[in-house]
Amino acid sequence: MSGKPVLHYANSRGRMEPIRWLLAAAGVEFEEKFIEKKEDLQKLKSVPMVEIDGMKMVQTRAILNYIAGKYNLYGKDLKERALIDMYVEGLADLYELVMMNIIQPADKKEEHLANALDKAANRYFPVFEKVLKDHGQDFLVGNKLSRADVSLLETILVVEECKPDALAKFPVLQSFKARISNIPNIKKFLQPGSQRKPRLQEKDLPKLMAIFY
Ligand SMILES: N[C@@H](CCC(=O)N[C@@H](CS)C(=O)NCC(=O)O)C(=O)O
Structure with a gap:
Protein backbone atom coordinates (compact mmCIF):
# COMPACT_ATOMS: atom_id res chain seq x y z
CA MET A 1 0.00 0.00 0.00
CA SER A 2 1.46 3.31 -0.97
CA GLY A 3 -1.12 5.72 0.45
CA LYS A 4 -1.23 7.35 3.82
CA PRO A 5 -1.83 5.21 6.90
CA VAL A 6 -5.51 5.09 7.86
CA LEU A 7 -6.33 5.21 11.57
CA HIS A 8 -9.57 3.68 12.80
CA TYR A 9 -10.70 4.82 16.23
CA ALA A 10 -13.23 7.09 17.92
CA ASN A 11 -12.71 10.83 17.52
CA SER A 12 -10.97 11.01 20.87
CA ARG A 13 -7.55 10.45 22.38
CA GLY A 14 -7.80 7.06 24.01
CA ARG A 15 -5.31 4.43 22.92
CA MET A 16 -4.91 6.00 19.48
CA GLU A 17 -3.43 9.27 20.66
CA PRO A 18 0.16 7.99 21.15
CA ILE A 19 -0.04 6.58 17.61
CA ARG A 20 -1.13 9.97 16.25
CA TRP A 21 1.76 11.58 18.15
CA LEU A 22 4.35 9.15 16.83
CA LEU A 23 3.24 9.47 13.21
CA ALA A 24 3.17 13.26 13.54
CA ALA A 25 6.68 13.29 15.06
CA ALA A 26 7.89 11.13 12.17
CA GLY A 27 6.37 13.63 9.74
CA VAL A 28 3.93 11.06 8.35
CA GLU A 29 0.56 12.30 7.14
CA PHE A 30 -2.36 10.05 8.04
CA GLU A 31 -6.08 9.76 7.47
CA GLU A 32 -8.62 9.01 10.17
CA LYS A 33 -11.86 7.09 10.03
CA PHE A 34 -13.85 7.65 13.18
CA ILE A 35 -16.05 4.95 14.62
CA GLU A 36 -19.34 6.41 15.74
CA LYS A 37 -21.25 3.48 17.19
CA LYS A 38 -20.92 0.00 18.67
CA GLU A 39 -21.63 -1.68 15.32
CA ASP A 40 -18.58 0.08 13.81
CA LEU A 41 -16.43 -1.37 16.59
CA GLN A 42 -17.98 -4.83 16.14
CA LYS A 43 -17.07 -4.79 12.44
CA LEU A 44 -13.48 -3.86 13.17
CA LYS A 45 -13.27 -6.26 16.14
CA SER A 46 -10.33 -4.44 17.76
CA VAL A 47 -9.29 -0.81 17.88
CA PRO A 48 -6.96 1.00 17.58
CA MET A 49 -6.66 -0.40 14.05
CA VAL A 50 -4.22 1.07 11.57
CA GLU A 51 -4.00 0.29 7.88
CA ILE A 52 -0.35 0.68 7.01
CA ASP A 53 1.92 -0.82 4.34
CA GLY A 54 -0.73 -3.32 3.23
CA MET A 55 -1.39 -4.51 6.78
CA LYS A 56 -4.37 -4.03 9.03
CA MET A 57 -2.59 -3.70 12.35
CA VAL A 58 -4.22 -4.00 15.75
CA GLN A 59 -2.75 -3.87 19.27
CA THR A 60 -1.46 -0.45 20.27
CA ARG A 61 2.06 -1.54 21.22
CA ALA A 62 2.56 -3.57 18.04
CA ILE A 63 1.48 -0.58 15.97
CA LEU A 64 3.74 1.81 17.87
CA ASN A 65 6.70 -0.58 17.62
CA TYR A 66 6.24 -0.86 13.85
CA ILE A 67 6.02 2.89 13.32
CA ALA A 68 8.98 3.57 15.62
CA GLY A 69 11.12 0.97 13.81
CA LYS A 70 10.10 2.11 10.36
CA TYR A 71 10.85 5.78 11.02
CA ASN A 72 14.11 5.32 12.96
CA LEU A 73 12.68 6.42 16.28
CA TYR A 74 13.67 3.23 18.07
CA GLY A 75 17.41 3.49 18.80
CA LYS A 76 20.44 2.23 16.89
CA ASP A 77 20.88 -1.14 18.62
CA ILE A 183 10.94 20.38 16.51
CA PRO A 184 9.08 21.36 13.31
CA ASN A 185 6.89 18.21 12.95
CA ILE A 186 5.98 18.31 16.63
CA LYS A 187 5.45 22.05 16.64
CA LYS A 188 2.98 21.60 13.81
CA PHE A 189 1.13 18.87 15.69
CA LEU A 190 0.84 21.11 18.74
CA GLN A 191 -0.81 23.88 16.78
CA PRO A 192 -4.59 24.27 16.70
CA GLY A 193 -6.26 22.49 13.79
CA SER A 194 -3.87 19.50 13.83
CA GLN A 195 -5.07 15.92 14.27
CA ARG A 196 -4.14 16.02 17.94
CA LYS A 197 -7.25 15.38 19.99
CA PRO A 198 -8.42 17.62 22.83
CA ARG A 199 -8.58 16.57 26.45
CA LEU A 200 -11.56 14.33 27.12
CA GLN A 201 -14.48 16.14 28.75
CA GLU A 202 -17.10 14.58 31.01
CA LYS A 203 -19.73 15.49 28.42
CA ASP A 204 -18.02 13.27 25.79
CA LEU A 205 -18.10 10.21 28.00
CA PRO A 206 -21.61 8.87 27.28
CA LYS A 207 -20.93 8.68 23.55
CA LEU A 208 -17.65 6.85 24.08
CA MET A 209 -19.19 4.54 26.67
CA ALA A 210 -21.91 3.66 24.17
CA ILE A 211 -19.26 2.58 21.67
CA PHE A 212 -16.78 0.82 23.92
CA TYR A 213 -18.83 -0.64 26.77
N1 LIG B 1 -4.50 -4.49 23.94
C1 LIG B 1 -5.38 -3.78 23.04
C2 LIG B 1 -6.61 -3.31 23.78
C3 LIG B 1 -7.61 -2.72 22.85
C4 LIG B 1 -8.81 -2.16 23.59
O1 LIG B 1 -9.11 -2.53 24.73
N2 LIG B 1 -9.53 -1.27 22.93
C5 LIG B 1 -10.71 -0.66 23.51
C6 LIG B 1 -10.87 0.76 23.02
S1 LIG B 1 -9.55 1.78 23.54
C7 LIG B 1 -11.93 -1.44 23.07
O2 LIG B 1 -12.03 -1.78 21.92
N3 LIG B 1 -12.86 -1.71 24.01
C8 LIG B 1 -14.12 -2.33 23.70
C9 LIG B 1 -14.08 -3.81 23.58
O3 LIG B 1 -13.04 -4.42 23.93
O4 LIG B 1 -15.08 -4.36 23.14
C10 LIG B 1 -4.63 -2.63 22.40
O5 LIG B 1 -3.73 -2.05 23.04
O6 LIG B 1 -4.90 -2.29 21.24
Whole structure:
Protein backbone atom coordinates (compact mmCIF):
# COMPACT_ATOMS: atom_id res chain seq x y z
CA MET A 1 0.00 0.00 0.00
CA SER A 2 1.46 3.31 -0.97
CA GLY A 3 -1.12 5.72 0.45
CA LYS A 4 -1.23 7.35 3.82
CA PRO A 5 -1.83 5.21 6.90
CA VAL A 6 -5.51 5.09 7.86
CA LEU A 7 -6.33 5.21 11.57
CA HIS A 8 -9.57 3.68 12.80
CA TYR A 9 -10.70 4.82 16.23
CA ALA A 10 -13.23 7.09 17.92
CA ASN A 11 -12.71 10.83 17.52
CA SER A 12 -10.97 11.01 20.87
CA ARG A 13 -7.55 10.45 22.38
CA GLY A 14 -7.80 7.06 24.01
CA ARG A 15 -5.31 4.43 22.92
CA MET A 16 -4.91 6.00 19.48
CA GLU A 17 -3.43 9.27 20.66
CA PRO A 18 0.16 7.99 21.15
CA ILE A 19 -0.04 6.58 17.61
CA ARG A 20 -1.13 9.97 16.25
CA TRP A 21 1.76 11.58 18.15
CA LEU A 22 4.35 9.15 16.83
CA LEU A 23 3.24 9.47 13.21
CA ALA A 24 3.17 13.26 13.54
CA ALA A 25 6.68 13.29 15.06
CA ALA A 26 7.89 11.13 12.17
CA GLY A 27 6.37 13.63 9.74
CA VAL A 28 3.93 11.06 8.35
CA GLU A 29 0.56 12.30 7.14
CA PHE A 30 -2.36 10.05 8.04
CA GLU A 31 -6.08 9.76 7.47
CA GLU A 32 -8.62 9.01 10.17
CA LYS A 33 -11.86 7.09 10.03
CA PHE A 34 -13.85 7.65 13.18
CA ILE A 35 -16.05 4.95 14.62
CA GLU A 36 -19.34 6.41 15.74
CA LYS A 37 -21.25 3.48 17.19
CA LYS A 38 -20.92 0.00 18.67
CA GLU A 39 -21.63 -1.68 15.32
CA ASP A 40 -18.58 0.08 13.81
CA LEU A 41 -16.43 -1.37 16.59
CA GLN A 42 -17.98 -4.83 16.14
CA LYS A 43 -17.07 -4.79 12.44
CA LEU A 44 -13.48 -3.86 13.17
CA LYS A 45 -13.27 -6.26 16.14
CA SER A 46 -10.33 -4.44 17.76
CA VAL A 47 -9.29 -0.81 17.88
CA PRO A 48 -6.96 1.00 17.58
CA MET A 49 -6.66 -0.40 14.05
CA VAL A 50 -4.22 1.07 11.57
CA GLU A 51 -4.00 0.29 7.88
CA ILE A 52 -0.35 0.68 7.01
CA ASP A 53 1.92 -0.82 4.34
CA GLY A 54 -0.73 -3.32 3.23
CA MET A 55 -1.39 -4.51 6.78
CA LYS A 56 -4.37 -4.03 9.03
CA MET A 57 -2.59 -3.70 12.35
CA VAL A 58 -4.22 -4.00 15.75
CA GLN A 59 -2.75 -3.87 19.27
CA THR A 60 -1.46 -0.45 20.27
CA ARG A 61 2.06 -1.54 21.22
CA ALA A 62 2.56 -3.57 18.04
CA ILE A 63 1.48 -0.58 15.97
CA LEU A 64 3.74 1.81 17.87
CA ASN A 65 6.70 -0.58 17.62
CA TYR A 66 6.24 -0.86 13.85
CA ILE A 67 6.02 2.89 13.32
CA ALA A 68 8.98 3.57 15.62
CA GLY A 69 11.12 0.97 13.81
CA LYS A 70 10.10 2.11 10.36
CA TYR A 71 10.85 5.78 11.02
CA ASN A 72 14.11 5.32 12.96
CA LEU A 73 12.68 6.42 16.28
CA TYR A 74 13.67 3.23 18.07
CA GLY A 75 17.41 3.49 18.80
CA LYS A 76 20.44 2.23 16.89
CA ASP A 77 20.88 -1.14 18.62
CA LEU A 78 19.22 -3.55 21.04
CA LYS A 79 20.54 -1.77 24.12
CA GLU A 80 19.20 1.58 23.03
CA ARG A 81 15.93 -0.11 22.19
CA ALA A 82 15.80 -1.67 25.67
CA LEU A 83 16.28 1.74 27.28
CA ILE A 84 13.66 3.29 25.04
CA ASP A 85 11.23 0.47 25.91
CA MET A 86 11.79 1.00 29.62
CA TYR A 87 11.16 4.73 29.35
CA VAL A 88 8.14 4.33 27.11
CA GLU A 89 6.51 1.65 29.28
CA GLY A 90 7.06 3.70 32.43
CA LEU A 91 5.58 6.78 30.80
CA ALA A 92 2.63 4.73 29.54
CA ASP A 93 1.92 3.68 33.15
CA LEU A 94 1.83 7.31 34.27
CA TYR A 95 -0.17 8.39 31.22
CA GLU A 96 -2.78 5.71 31.85
CA LEU A 97 -3.03 6.60 35.51
CA VAL A 98 -3.79 10.24 34.66
CA MET A 99 -6.15 9.39 31.79
CA MET A 100 -8.17 7.02 33.98
CA ASN A 101 -9.09 9.83 36.34
CA ILE A 102 -12.11 10.76 34.28
CA ILE A 103 -13.77 7.39 34.78
CA GLN A 104 -13.32 7.26 38.56
CA PRO A 105 -16.47 7.51 40.66
CA ALA A 106 -17.20 11.11 41.68
CA ASP A 107 -16.25 10.56 45.32
CA LYS A 108 -12.88 9.01 44.37
CA LYS A 109 -11.76 11.41 41.62
CA GLU A 110 -9.91 13.90 43.79
CA GLU A 111 -7.97 11.27 45.68
CA HIS A 112 -7.15 9.42 42.46
CA LEU A 113 -5.83 12.58 40.81
CA ALA A 114 -3.78 13.54 43.85
CA ASN A 115 -2.18 10.08 43.80
CA ALA A 116 -1.41 10.33 40.06
CA LEU A 117 0.13 13.79 40.45
CA ASP A 118 2.12 12.65 43.46
CA LYS A 119 3.55 9.78 41.42
CA ALA A 120 4.37 12.14 38.55
CA ALA A 121 6.22 14.53 40.87
CA ASN A 122 7.94 12.03 43.12
CA ARG A 123 8.43 8.88 41.11
CA TYR A 124 8.37 9.50 37.34
CA PHE A 125 9.54 13.05 36.60
CA PRO A 126 12.61 12.83 38.87
CA VAL A 127 13.85 9.82 36.87
CA PHE A 128 13.67 11.68 33.55
CA GLU A 129 15.09 14.88 35.05
CA LYS A 130 18.09 12.85 36.27
CA VAL A 131 18.61 10.93 33.02
CA LEU A 132 18.73 14.16 31.00
CA LYS A 133 20.83 16.01 33.58
CA ASP A 134 23.38 13.20 33.96
CA HIS A 135 24.10 12.71 30.26
CA GLY A 136 23.58 16.36 29.38
CA GLN A 137 22.20 15.55 25.95
CA ASP A 138 19.16 16.98 24.20
CA PHE A 139 17.33 13.65 23.86
CA LEU A 140 16.70 10.77 26.24
CA VAL A 141 18.55 8.06 24.30
CA GLY A 142 21.46 8.08 21.87
CA ASN A 143 21.54 11.88 21.44
CA LYS A 144 18.85 11.55 18.79
CA LEU A 145 15.07 11.94 18.75
CA SER A 146 13.34 8.66 19.63
CA ARG A 147 9.83 7.57 20.54
CA ALA A 148 10.86 7.94 24.20
CA ASP A 149 11.17 11.71 23.74
CA VAL A 150 7.79 11.81 22.04
CA SER A 151 6.19 9.84 24.90
CA LEU A 152 7.83 12.03 27.53
CA LEU A 153 6.55 15.23 25.94
CA GLU A 154 3.06 13.79 25.45
CA THR A 155 2.95 12.66 29.08
CA ILE A 156 4.28 15.98 30.43
CA LEU A 157 1.52 17.81 28.56
CA VAL A 158 -1.18 15.48 29.89
CA VAL A 159 0.05 15.95 33.46
CA GLU A 160 0.20 19.73 32.97
CA GLU A 161 -3.43 19.72 31.87
CA CYS A 162 -4.22 18.58 35.41
CA LYS A 163 -1.54 20.64 37.15
CA PRO A 164 -0.15 23.52 35.08
CA ASP A 165 2.95 23.98 37.29
CA ALA A 166 3.80 20.25 37.36
CA LEU A 167 7.31 20.98 36.04
CA ALA A 168 8.06 23.79 38.50
CA LYS A 169 10.72 21.73 40.30
CA PHE A 170 12.16 20.20 37.13
CA PRO A 171 14.25 22.76 35.23
CA VAL A 172 15.83 20.18 32.92
CA LEU A 173 12.40 18.85 31.94
CA GLN A 174 11.24 22.42 31.32
CA SER A 175 14.03 22.93 28.76
CA PHE A 176 13.38 19.46 27.32
CA LYS A 177 9.71 20.36 26.84
CA ALA A 178 10.59 23.65 25.10
CA ARG A 179 13.18 21.97 22.86
CA ILE A 180 11.09 18.99 21.77
CA SER A 181 7.95 21.13 21.28
CA ASN A 182 9.96 23.21 18.85
CA ILE A 183 10.94 20.38 16.51
CA PRO A 184 9.08 21.36 13.31
CA ASN A 185 6.89 18.21 12.95
CA ILE A 186 5.98 18.31 16.63
CA LYS A 187 5.45 22.05 16.64
CA LYS A 188 2.98 21.60 13.81
CA PHE A 189 1.13 18.87 15.69
CA LEU A 190 0.84 21.11 18.74
CA GLN A 191 -0.81 23.88 16.78
CA PRO A 192 -4.59 24.27 16.70
CA GLY A 193 -6.26 22.49 13.79
CA SER A 194 -3.87 19.50 13.83
CA GLN A 195 -5.07 15.92 14.27
CA ARG A 196 -4.14 16.02 17.94
CA LYS A 197 -7.25 15.38 19.99
CA PRO A 198 -8.42 17.62 22.83
CA ARG A 199 -8.58 16.57 26.45
CA LEU A 200 -11.56 14.33 27.12
CA GLN A 201 -14.48 16.14 28.75
CA GLU A 202 -17.10 14.58 31.01
CA LYS A 203 -19.73 15.49 28.42
CA ASP A 204 -18.02 13.27 25.79
CA LEU A 205 -18.10 10.21 28.00
CA PRO A 206 -21.61 8.87 27.28
CA LYS A 207 -20.93 8.68 23.55
CA LEU A 208 -17.65 6.85 24.08
CA MET A 209 -19.19 4.54 26.67
CA ALA A 210 -21.91 3.66 24.17
CA ILE A 211 -19.26 2.58 21.67
CA PHE A 212 -16.78 0.82 23.92
CA TYR A 213 -18.83 -0.64 26.77
N1 LIG B 1 -4.50 -4.49 23.94
C1 LIG B 1 -5.38 -3.78 23.04
C2 LIG B 1 -6.61 -3.31 23.78
C3 LIG B 1 -7.61 -2.72 22.85
C4 LIG B 1 -8.81 -2.16 23.59
O1 LIG B 1 -9.11 -2.53 24.73
N2 LIG B 1 -9.53 -1.27 22.93
C5 LIG B 1 -10.71 -0.66 23.51
C6 LIG B 1 -10.87 0.76 23.02
S1 LIG B 1 -9.55 1.78 23.54
C7 LIG B 1 -11.93 -1.44 23.07
O2 LIG B 1 -12.03 -1.78 21.92
N3 LIG B 1 -12.86 -1.71 24.01
C8 LIG B 1 -14.12 -2.33 23.70
C9 LIG B 1 -14.08 -3.81 23.58
O3 LIG B 1 -13.04 -4.42 23.93
O4 LIG B 1 -15.08 -4.36 23.14
C10 LIG B 1 -4.63 -2.63 22.40
O5 LIG B 1 -3.73 -2.05 23.04
O6 LIG B 1 -4.90 -2.29 21.24
